[in-house]
Amino acid sequence: MDRSPTPSGGVSLDPLSRLALGVLMPGFSGSTAPRWLTRAVADGLGGVMLVAQNAPDLETTRALTAALHAAGPVLISVDEEGGDVSRLQAGSGSALPGAAALGAADDLALTERAGAALGALLRATGIDLDLAPVLDVASEPTNPVIGVRSFGPDPQQVARHGSAFLTGLHTGGVAGCGKHFPGHGATTTDSHLELPRLDVTAEELTVRDLPPFHAAATAGLDAMMTGHLHIPALGPRPASLEPAVTALVRTLPGGADRVIITDALDMAAVSDGDGPGL
Template identity: 50%
Template sequence: MSGDLYRLAMTVLHPGFEGTSAPDWLRRALGEGLGGVVLFARNAIDEPLIRQFRAENPGTVVAIDEEGGTVTRLEVMAGSSFPGNRALGVVDDVKLTEQVGRQIGRMLADLDITLDYAPSADVNANPDNPVIGVRSFGPDPELVARHTVAYVNGVQGAGVAACAKHFPGHGDTVTDSHLALPTVHASREVLMERDLPPFRAAIGAGVRSIMSGHLLVPALDPSGPATLSRTVMTELLRGELGFDGMLVTDAIEMRAVAAMFGPGEIAVRALGAGVDAICVGLSTEESLHEIRDAIVAAVRAGVLPEERLAEAAARVRDLSTWYAARSALRDQAHDDVDEGVGLRAARAALTTTGKAALDRGPLVVEVNTRFNKAVDPATPTGITAALASLLPNTARAQMEPEGELPAFDDRPVVLVVHDSARHAWVRDTVARALALRPDLIVVDTGIPAPPQGATHVATHGISRVSALAAAEWLLR
């Protein structure tokens, strides 16, 4: 039995934490070989924080969800400087997508972040999907594949590792895996033709990491979630598709798997299936040690082969080594600043009906569609702020789902909704508002239904630049 078994177990654990500085327990864990750390907006991420990790373990894999659009950890209060995947898919300019990916990579490189849990390579095949939606480049496999490659090339061209997610594809689901276990009912043939091409393309482009999806895919393995399936993680992803990089779980506290097993059991089963890194969205010293001890106990009991654990730890170290070897790329990316690329992309993604020429501050009515749990709750739509920056006396009213509309006066009215294609109640809200004010302007920040009303703007995502692009158009 290897003398460094505990260190191997620590290497494959990648926890998140509370607070804006590295807690003492996390520092100790890094000194004991903890392989990675996952950052969230709650950590108020900056260079001094990451230097604290590096001081304990220079090879720490520092990871973050920085997709652009609705999912941002670095720009959560103001909104992302980059439109999300759906907007980029609407534009369908792979050069532009690569430029956006490069600037996101540059931003992470400046902070010394190793790994971006992006892009979403999911094909949003089901329009009722509650968790992917605008995070996908679109519903067409070929479009998603080419933009996945462009995004990967952009991020990794800046010296930061990219991570294609959520294998084998979260796009054809009607359940949010944060809340329960989704089932993908498609046949193996459909999966091969629709869901897997973007991952195959990402592997061909040299993506350094892939994230598993907590999904039940009976056509591949009816016995349980893909994250815990050797058939899916090893035989399909490693064997058939030829991926040899670091395979990381989606967060193991998500109910799709957490409702079935405890954290230690999930980690052991995922490692046995072929996963290399265990993402724990929020951890404490006690919970981290519980998972570590469960892994060690499984090896000692012969449940998890030590060779499999050693292989997983080696892949984590390989990713760290890859990152260390690309300091020159990061230095180059530091000087390759294109602050306008996000806004250019957002402007290009707008789809509009009718015309508008706001000449005075409107009443902006924001309908509070509930975002999925991948989106930080502090993320703003940004439409009110963008209009207020251009038009004094812009006012804001908020409306709860299926609630009462606010009173309208003689001011122009801008109604901001999200995902009207997915929510009948949103479409009904638009219709009610239009009955009262046929001249109101509708802005949809998600996947839009066919336009209602005389003036309609679709941004195809939530970001600071998407909001600004919409505001500019409304003032033309």
């Protein structure tokens, strides 16, 4: 990465390096921003991803995000779904019900209120983007990675509740990212450990897995996360690295301008296989 001196005594990046920084969203260790991170933010880093160790309590999290935002215009995100998946309340457990409970209650107003409460919490801690809602359809009971993170096994139910949750996040003041496109709910393999293969036709995918993503896109979804799963009907590579999948995201309402984020690149599904740089 080429750094050249500026008249003020700082450094400036070459255009290619700045473009590369603009599409990265790294994590980091600790609950204070390391120097390399604030410098990268000042140089144009696109985003920062928080996990539980970065957010031991709300006050520390707020101080951290304030320091990052002061360094430059950066998007701060967190993987906060409520229920079993919580980073800000990892020690005590989330105060909010998870997607499966909300889907079982089947009260859209309740789901929207839960999303609004979560959005308000994230907004208060200085977070910009929540990596939720989960829009996977829980069509495979033995799925080891989605399970209760889904609003249910029915595509239309997931579509309704995913859209309601997104509306709540917006009310609370944060953006939402749907995941894991084009649908991780039918897999039997944990993509944190290896690459799942989903042998499904494009037509089956369209009928079963895509409706929640289409509904959330129509409701104003801000970003889409692609999943680490191989769907041969869509292309030869994992969905998160497959150009045809990116093109499919773009066909959804508002897709031309929607931010597309891959799932974590250190997950064994891709880090032990193709690798993100290939």
